[in-house]
Amino acid sequence: MNWITLGLLTGTLMASGEALACEPLPMTGKKQGHFDASGKLCFTLPVVAENYVTAELSGAIDAGLRRGEQPYRELLRHGPSEGNHQLLFALPHQQTTTLHLSGKPNQPWSLSWHIRAATPLERRQTPAPVSPTLQRLSARLAAGESSEAFWRSIATRGTPLIEPYDARHKRVTFLWRGDQRNVYLFGSPAGDQVPLFRLADSDVWFRSFVVPADTLMQYRFSPDVPAIPDSPLAQHRAILVNAQADPLNPRSGKPGSHDRWNHASLLDLTRQRDCTAAAMAHPLTAGALTRSRFYSDRLDNERDIQIYRPHRAAAWTLMLFDGNVYQQEQRIVNVLDALIARGELPPVNLVLIDSLDLARRAQELTPNPVFADVMAQELRPWLSARGLPLHASHTILSGSSYGGLAAAWVALRYPQLFGNVLSLSGSYWWAPKGEPASWLTREYQRAPRQPIRFWLQAGTFEIDGPDNGIYLNNLEFEQVLRSKGYPVSFHPTASGHDYSGWCEALVTGLRHFSGPR
Incomplete structure (x- = not known):
């Protein structure tokens, strides 16, 4: 799991000059209620010394801390109102802080919290520097x-x-x-x-x-x-x-973010990149982006689906899990549009699939037969009805971490519908509770070879974590696929578990699939 996705937030909860009467909160407790017609709530938090706060929030779309009238730290942005969000943060020392929530008017909300005194871990090692x-x-x-x-x-x-x-x-x-x-x-x-x-x-x-x-x-x-x-x-x-x-x-690893709590810094030693700040700021000229709501009967939930279509006919369609995050973090649509406009990439349709909250992401993107059925039997017809029919040989399933795992799983369950997998740092260590690691790798080993092509990426810094880390998990998966006769290539990159590396790899993999055979 990528913890960087826990906070994707910018600080725009309340319009300038707008004021709310803030209810004081104690050190711990639980509250619930309904948003009024304004869809806004405000609480004053205790003034404390060193601290950390654990909280659970449901029913809200946005949440953030303020010091006076100034935004201090965003905690939630554009969350699904029906989602349950686990929050972990600290309040500024000995300062008055207010917590602002926004949601849909007249809809229920719930907040439980615990503010605790903090004692920092002692880590004062002083080895001699090698620099x-x-x-x-x-x-x-x-x-x-x-x-x-x-x-x-x-x-x-x-x-x-x-x-x-x-x-x-x-x-x-x-x-x-x-x-x-x-x-x-x-x-x-x-x-x-x-x-x-x-x-x-x-x-x-x-x-x-x-x-x-x-x-x-x-x-x-x-x-x-x-x-x-x-x-x-x-x-x-x-x-x-x-x-x-x-x-x-x-x-910055994220365009346009000025909230130090909710963006990462970038170490870039590369000579040439596709996902540059200029590419992310590129206005759409080669195509158009639309956003719709997709309801699944099988999952009984609703999510955003963003669809990018080039002005010229596209033979290929890329379906990207965690799509909203890719657009927020890397402006992936703008990057691809710039490449298409310059003729460096053929026209490609892009379907951005939102993953809702972390809990449902973990349920849906780990091998889940119901989610695979939704992709094949609900989302494909839904896209076709909107003028975007999919052809297996020219449809690419892609995602990172759990999203890479999901791409390989859905393709295995429906190889006649999804013929290409572009997996970025796929979490192939995953297994159902009580079973050994690398469950999907074993499923591919057991199953007959299917008409699926693979392009796999993992970062060489991904060497920590379950089952010896994602890099070795992906290397093992590639070896199993190759032994079964699948068309597969593995592309290690000098990167970690983050969207900057994934964006570059996504463009490279897309060129591989959509270029000349």
Whole structure:
């Protein structure tokens, strides 16, 4: 699961000058009610010292914190009103904060919350740095100098600190300035999350890695991660309490976001990319995007389906799981439209399938026969009725993480309808409760070979997690497919579990399928 998708938020809950009477909340409790005709609610939260908050929210579409009249941190944006959302965050220390909710007028809402005092984990390791720049700084600090000149230099050049290593690699040092008890790096080249080290007793925190010279990855910092006694999983997730963008890195992994809590910073060592800021800002000129609501009888739920159609006839259709997130995070429609407009990609239809909330995403995108039936027996006819008939040999199922897993599963269940799978960091470690890992890989091993083509991608930094990590899971899946005689290719990239790497891989895979055979 990609935890970066827990917050996709920007800070636009209330119009300027609009005021609500805010009801005070205690440290813990539960409330429920109905939105009034304005569809807005406001609560004043306790003034506390170091803290973290766990909350469950249902019935709301947007939720965010404010300090005075200024947005502080978004917690939910464009969530389905019928969804249940698990929130984990911290309140600013010793400051008055208000929680603002918005939803559909006259619809029910429910909020339960628990505000707890936080004790940061102690992580003050001080190993000697391997970065030549930090080695020189260490010597100056030992001689009694301050770090001020170093930080002025870093502010000018930006972070991370990049130094030569060899012809195919760079040494990258992530840097944080402050006097925290700990600082964690979320989305590291080591796999998942790792602590930074403190340079002596200075305000310099660091962690160095040797990475390929074409690395592209998103990352965030989390200072003062609290000790959470609930469970190992809760402690693992605690990095989200304070996870935020790198304040010294101007490059963002998400276009147009200025909320430091809800976007990641970008490390880009590549020479050429397709998913650039300019491509994401490209106005649609080669096609048009429409949004509709799709209701499933089998699932008894409703979701957004966005459909992009080029002005010229398209032979290929790409169906993308987590489609709304791809458009919010990477403006995937704008990127593809720019490529089509320049003739660098043939016309392609794009169907963006929303995954609702995290709970239903986990239910639907892990191998679920009902969801596969919906794709084949409900969504395909629905698209055809809107002038978008699908042909198996020219239909591509795609997604990342659980979405990659779902693409391979739906194709196996309906190979006569979906003939191509473009899987990005597919979660092939998944298995039903009580069964060994890599269930879908075994299903492909057992089943007769079907008329499906595969293009698989995984990041070489995805080496942590269940069943030895996603990179090895995908390598195993590719080997099984090849042994069965499937047309398959595997494409490792110097990236992690994030949308920047996935966007580039999606374009490359789409070129593979839609180009000359």
